[in-house]
Amino acid sequence: MSIVSKAAAIGGGVIGAGWVARLLLNGIDVSIYDPDPEASRKVSEVMKGARRAYKQMVPGGLPKEGKLTFAKTIAEAVHDVDFIQESVPERLDLKHRVLAEIDLHAPANAIVGSSTSGIKPTDMQVAMKKHPERLVVGHPFNPVYLLPLVEIVGGEQTFPEAIEVAKEIYASIGMKPVVIRKEIEAFVGDRLLEAAWREALWLIKDGICTVEELDDIMRYSFGLRWAQMGMFQVYRVAGGEAGMRHFMAQFGPCLKWPWTKLMDVPEFNDELVDLIATQSDDQSDKWSIRELEKIRDDNLVAIMEALSKQNKGKGWGAGELHNDYTKQLAKLAAKKPKASKSAEKAKATKAVKAKAEKPKKKKKG
Ligand SMILES: NC(=O)c1ccc[n+]([C@@H]2O[C@H](COP(=O)([O-])OP(=O)(O)OC[C@H]3O[C@@H](n4cnc5c(N)ncnc54)[C@H](O)[C@@H]3O)[C@@H](O)[C@H]2O)c1
16 A cells, blocks of 8 residues: 555656556545646546556456645645655756755655656756755656556665655555666666667668558567566577577677667658658557557556466566556555544444443353
8 A cells, every 4th residue: 555645746747647647546645736737638638548447457446536636836736745756848957946846845754756767866966955865766657557667766865765765655556666776867768768769760761661560570579578578588588498598699799790770870850750750640640649548558458467367377577566556456445435533433432332231251160
């Protein structure tokens, strides 16, 4: 169960709204600050999608949702919370301004997580003059309400205790926290994604394949493998009975062959953007973004459910966590709301009365 009683979300775009959804669906009250006049509508769209996905995951009924309030300032949003997740656009100057304000107004012991995709926490916490030691990066993956992984990164000023508490907080809302051992830009997930993304841009630019063909090559093959075993376990199996050492010996030298453009970046000009965007329209404009989100969410729930039945029902990888999380949500849903003080008193009086009226057992002998 969550150890957070009230949280704040600063920024309610794609990622911020995803955090709001995960927190509310775990029964946690959230106050949000986002200056976009459309923020409330956008968050409610994401909430609709998240509720729909969670109903599939926990068919017996969801926990009572937390209460969402829109604050007029960052100060108002953070003054009475124990956890804050910052998800404003990826610009260091903006992160500095926002984190400085959060730091000024949040309770001293509140943990601050940043959703940044790649900025080092050391570079962000310089703006926090009061308690920089409570900042961690909590880098999620979209959609935040479904994908469980969160990369936790501490900066030079972050206290180890803050990392421990952040781990507990994220785990308590059904996530899998992985603490990154050394602070680097873009952490681990985005390092991998950027390498693949750069190579993909080259492949389209050079006319080797289309956007659709590239996606097919991924989703009909190694994409399926990655979802259940990741990279190294898959390659261990690919090495045959001799395992990883054989795999390394066989494929290691290929990395020196002229196969890869991973070190170069294609020029990001209008021509490239048009090429990719037009091909992406050809592939997908028969669906709206909201329809694609539904398809994505249904598929993700189905994949996690399939994985949850593996390993003799214990679940495998994300499926194992999915089992625990759905059980946790069902338990939270079954929990009776706290009775009011007078109802509680009446119950206690009744119990005392019943005890007094109960005939005493005769002593043996
Ligand atoms: N989109 C992704 O896939 C993804 C994944 C992981 C992490 N991230 C990271 O999450 C963060 C947010 O990205 P996003 O994709 O949600 O961006 P987004 O543009 O969808 O949302 C950003 C939101 O922040 C709001 N905002 C702007 N200035 C603000 C301020 N001063 N105070 C409060 N809110 C403000 C905007 O109105 C907008 O709603 C970035 O750091 C990004 O790197 C993004």
